[in-house]
Amino acid sequence: MIRLSDLTLPLNHPADAIEPAICAALAIAPERLRRVHMVRRGNDARKKSAIKLVYVFDVEVEDEGEVLARFPGHSHIRPAPDTAYKFPVMAPDGWDGQRPVVIGAGPCGLLAALILAQMGLKPIIIERGKAVRERTKDTWALWRRHELTPESNVQFGEGGAGTFSDGKLYSRIKDPRHLSRKVLTEFVKAGAPDDILYEAHPHIGTFRLVTMVMSIRETIEALGGEYRFGTRVEDFAIEGEGDDRHLTGLHLRDVASGAESFLPASHCVMALGHSARDTFAVLHERGVFMEAKPFAIGVRIEHPQSWIDKARFGPCAGHPVLGAAAYAIAHQASNGRAVYSFCMCPGGRVVAATSEEGRVVTNGMSQYSRAEFNANSGLVVTVDPGKDYPEDPLAGVEFQRKWESLAFQAGGGDYCAPGQKVGDLLAGRASSGDFGAVIPSYKPGVKLTDLSACLPPYVIEAIREALPVFGRQIPNYDHPDVVMTGVETRTSSPLRITRGKDFQSLNTRGLYPAGEGAGYAGGILSAAVDGIRVAEALAGAVLA
Template sequence: MIRINQLKLAVDHTQEDLLAKAAKTLRIPVTAIQSVKIIKQSVDARKKEEIHFTYSVDVETNNEESILHKAKNPNVILAVKKEYQFPVSGTVPMTNRPVIVGTGPAGLFCGIMLARSGYRPLLLERGEDVDSRQSAVEEFWNGGPLKTDSNVQFGEGGAGTFSDGKLNTLVKDPLMRNRKVLELFVEFGADPSILYVNKPHIGTDVLSGIVKNMRQEIIRLGGEVRFNSLVTDVLIKDYSIWGIRVNDEEEIPADALILAIGHSARDTFQVLERKGVPMEAKAFAVGLRIQHPQEEINRSQYGLSDHQVLGAADYKLTHQCKNGRGVYTFCMCPGGYVVNASSEANRLAVNGMSYQKRDGINANSALIVTVTPEDFGGNSPLAGIAYQRKLEEAAYTQGKGRIPIQLYGDFKNNCSSGSFGDVMPALKGGYEFTNLRGIVPDYISDSIIEGVEAFEGKIRGFRRKDAILAGVESRTSSPVRITRDESLESRIKRLYPCGEGAGYAGGITSAAMDGIKVAEAIASRYKSFSF
């Protein structure tokens, strides 16, 4: 195969255009090309009048060495094919099958890799299956009661199921785990384009079907998935896990316990602290969500209010504030919704969500500021959780149990809002006008205002007075890290902290990659499980 990098084409190009450009670059006729495979596609919108796609493609043809020599182009190289390799099974016998706690990306991908290697894992999920969970969430958004174990945070698929479904990550990937994650997503129902687009996303409507397909495959391979199964105790003897207690009733033995519990499993963190599992508080970020008309973002990024080929535009913005803190946008949802993402009674948190088509009227993003253990108060490893809860309790009170919202101009002037301007809300859940300054500390408010004013220089209209703010965005990542060694094992032996909740990931893809990484650690040590 020959790899061509930096292949530029108009956004409305055809497959024939791609073939012709590849052939011209290689100085061969189109008929000499046997196949072209897109490896990477990105959008270059730096010049609005000349927006184009930039590709890396692999071309199959004869006489590759001769063509490479003839092309004399630094962007034409010999393609080196890399594939992910799961390790050979270890030698330590397993008496009991591995137990995975949580069915978010970390738990599911750990489970699928172990199941395909003969380990027949048991997956335990405190929430409901994805279909029942979706019904519970929709009912809550429509004014029904909050189910504290089946909501936007808890249930099959994890918190990422109700999100934009972004699959890009900054994690370095020399072992091709990232590629394996994307390939598995495609295998279980995602569009194949996620294998090459620069900013892949799935959308919550598609992601829900994918996680169901993964669960069914785990079961087909001899694994087991149980819902409504909350781990209420970890059973430790001589600094080693020997089992767990579920729902305060059933005891289940485990030779290997994988904790893929997610960043909102606060009660489980309390159990772990009580049992002496080593943990530490870690930095995370908090703030508010902001909504703008999607057409406005499109005009800023593409020069058009509606781009039929490129779809809804996104953005990623950062600013270093005068107070020494950084403010940045996070989990930007083109054509998306701000959703009530609460999981505890009398506490309220928000998140962003998009469907696959990203065809909602608004763009939304979190505007967040990093907070550190020095901000939390106290020395407990769970001090960050207490910090989150304080903000969420304030949000619940300010919003009278609904999503508290405010126009940016009123937030800047420190006065409550009473009505919308030209920007209409795109929300999942009821809302209440208020003053969000009463929810977050001044250093957060001041940083957000300074950031929004600075972002105006990058996206025109970002600081418009009627942009809609909502709070509080407090679940950006885990406030806790469950420490582990180079073998991915806790100081409590046979305990494997995993994924975002354990403090080792920051999104769907990185969590899934960490799930695969932990599966590798289990497989490298233990023989395949057999009944």
């Protein structure tokens, strides 16, 4: 196969224009083209009046060697890479060793468990939340009735925080082994749309993620894996000292009944997620090495999706191939803070994402259609340990909690969120009265107020400086009626559970920190890829 990249065609090209364009690029007669497989489709919107589609294809041709010989060293015509996943180890038939444990059933834990199951290791998956269908009901209870279930919400439960998101499946991670392809392929097997295999910015959406997660669970169970929902890890049994310090088991508690149990375990993937604050505290108390790391906090900002479409695509806005437009923007503020968009959700909504009582947290989500009225994105500002809070590994958690609690109070104390219109924030006054051209989507509701009551002054200062800058890049971005909803605090984990080259904790053998919660990923795809890497390392140790 030949990999042909950077093939551009007009936005409205007919379907039958692709093969002639491939033949022209390769300088071959049409009869020599045998098979065409689309690898990627993106767009070039720099010239809005003439947007082009940009393709990557793998093609099979007659006498491939002759074609490649005519393009030596060509960056856009080269042998197609082998992207097939290959298991590094496999358990022998009848393997009956101690089963590895995976804590957390988010994207990282899900793929770690799937890979371990496919390698024959029959993992046990511990998830403090509920199965995804039950969890969805609890999540809607907060959004519709102001009722929070602390162990079953946007953060906790099967599928992890990514289930209630836009389902974005792109990442900037280095991926020389094409592990992201393995993730996407497994997602398609589980019911995701085929287009995630070739769209430049693939996404799935919440409803499809729910059914996918269930399908992957069924696959894991069919391979001998075992799920234990509603089960919280209360403590870690760790023995030995120095180089001999190692995991021996997990103390568990049934969330519903309170019943305690002990699970012997010598190899455990810790795919905790960035909101497992109580588990972080237990690990810290047990002396597991961790360190504070930077993250970001801010707001969710909403615009009518039509404004973003017009700004991004001009007269081509609304074209079905282009879909709802996204954006990514950043500004270095004069106070030394970076301000940037985060987790942009076209055609979606802002959602309540707290996991703790008496706190307000926002996030964004979209369905696959991205057809809702507003676009939303995190608009966040960097914060740093040692500068904004102590360098103690758990200090970032307390920093987050402080602003989440203040947001709860500013929103009225019933899980409504505080909001402010851009024009008022720029003028330094609280918002009140009616919403204007932008109606916020957050449920249970938004109370107009002054966001400076629930964000640090330097965050407000940086956002106030950045908004007019972004308005020059995206018309109407700083429109006075644009609504910001607070607070966005859980952009990433505030700590890193540091691991070595063998993917194990630096000072506790058998613990494999993984994914967002451990500080090694930032989104569904990167977390899932990290889960695969950790599962491979664990399997290699178990089967050595």
